Each structure stands twice: as C-alpha cells, then as structure tokens.
Amino acid sequence: MTQLGRFQKRIHDAIPITRALGIEVLDYDGRALLVSAPLEPNHNHQGTGFGGSVYSLAVTSAWGLIELAIADMGLKGNVVVQSGSIDYLTPVEGNFYALCRLPAGEVPDRFRKSLARHGKGRLALHADVYCGEPTMEPRGAPVATFQGRFVVQDTVSRPVL
Template sequence: MAQQQMTQQQMTQQQTADEFLIWLKGQIPLINHMGFGDLVYDGQSLQMPASLAPNVNDKGTGFGGSLSTVATLCGWALVTLYLREQGRDCDVMIRDSQINYLAPITDDFYAEVALPDAAELKTFMSYLDNKGRGRLNLEIEVKQGDQVAMTLKGAYVAVEKKM
C-alpha cells in the first residue's frame, strides 16, 4: 500500500513539474529557445535538463551564460515549486550567487538542486510567516552525465505577494 501511495505521490509531483514548465515557458520566453527537457521533481529535489545545441559557444562547448542561466533557474524553480506545495504565493528571486566553472560541457546537460535540511526549511518558513520574506541558500550543480561541470551557490529570497 505504501508503495502504491508513493507512486501516486511521485506521479502528482511529476505532473506538477510538467505543468510548471509549461507555465514557466509562458512567463520567460527566452527559455523556449534553450532546449529544456522535462523537469524531474520529487518534492525535495529538481533536475532541469537542457540540450547543448542551443547553448553552445564558439568553441563547441556549453556557453557559460547559458549554464549559469539554467543553474539559476533551477534553484529558482525548486524554491517556487516548494512554496506552491506549501500553499504560499510568493515572488522568488536570486539575491546573489557565486559560480565555479569546473569542466567544459560537450553534450546535453542538466542542472540539479536539492532543498536544504528540515531545520533550514523551518527557519525559512518562520521568516516568511513573521516577516513576509525569507532566504534559502542553495547549491546547484550543472552536470554532464555524472561529472559536475559547474556549481552555483545562490541565495534565493521569497517575498509574500501583497493582496
């Protein structure tokens, strides 16, 4: 029974991710040209795949600006999806970030991020409840296969929308 419930939950989360990507493409037209594949979301982590072809530079490798865009967007999307699941309507933005390029991307790639531990999430939600804004620090990895090609450490801020 638990296995069946888990499967239903996974299906619901994947449907949420599919609908989110459709919404996102309507909100940010640029990403319609970046070769995004289907998001993989499990309620705790998110993978955002992209094709190399529309993100290639003059050397035939992944363009740094595209990689940072995919990573930034992946973190933003995870925070937004998490807040929506909590019933929160917030504006989410990246406050600051640090990027490290570790290896060239020579094929299709993906960004991957996971929510922080429960204590950090509790603090984040407490700040939202008490101050109307909160911050989450995330580390996003851009990978080709299992190789990490870039990391982005970013502070994402969520602000409750005013009614």
C-alpha cells in the same frame, strides 16, 4: 496536464529565454528539482556549453525548486535571485542538466518562520550541473557548481496589526 507540465509551461511563459535555451523540467520529488538543456542551442564558439546558458540552467533549477517548494507549503510568493555565482569546473561537451536540492532535504525552519511572520524569506541554495543522461542520482563529477541566494516575498495580503 501534470504538475511538472504546468510548471514547464509557466517557466516558458514567465521566463521566455528558458524556451530559447530548450530548458526542460524533468523531475521533482519535493526535495530536489531536475532540469535539462540540449547543447545544440547553447554552445559557444568552441562547441562546448556557453557559460551564460550553463548559469541560466543552474539558476532556473534553484529558482524552480523554491517555486515548487513554497507551492507545496500552500503559499504563493515572488521568488527572485538576490545573488549568485558559478564555478565552471570542466567544459560542457554534451547535453547537460542541473540538479538542485533543498538543504538537508527540506525547507529550513528559519525560512518558513520568516515567510510566515514577515511575509519575506531568504534561502541559499546550491545546484550542480552535469553532462549526460539526466538523473536524480548523478554518478560523475559536476561540470559546474552554482551557489545562489534567493528572496521570496509572500504575495498573500496580511492583516495590519
């Protein structure tokens, strides 16, 4: 099983609603994570994307990006969303996807140092949600934008100094 396949299984096992929403992990390049969801199980009474589903996809992309990035750093940690907000810009009229990128393409030094020294770090991330065929290089405007702040607690025990 590939890294993304294992991560897909982990997300569905750890966060059952992601299975119900049909969230799929599509691509990860070390700097960005691409996830998608079909409109069919996620529509509202208007036939457009339900706001809670759009939010869930966006927060999953950001949470997942941090999970994968800290694993790349050889660390294990508990990642939780501390705060988040989303702006719905236009109706979601078809299948949709979220793309979350690390700030400046990498894990910030401040976050790395805080996690290494204190076993805890905070990271603010931005994810965009688009309609259409999922891609790491979207061409159109996003239908929603998410801003979130995440906390990571290192699960590696540290010696008492």
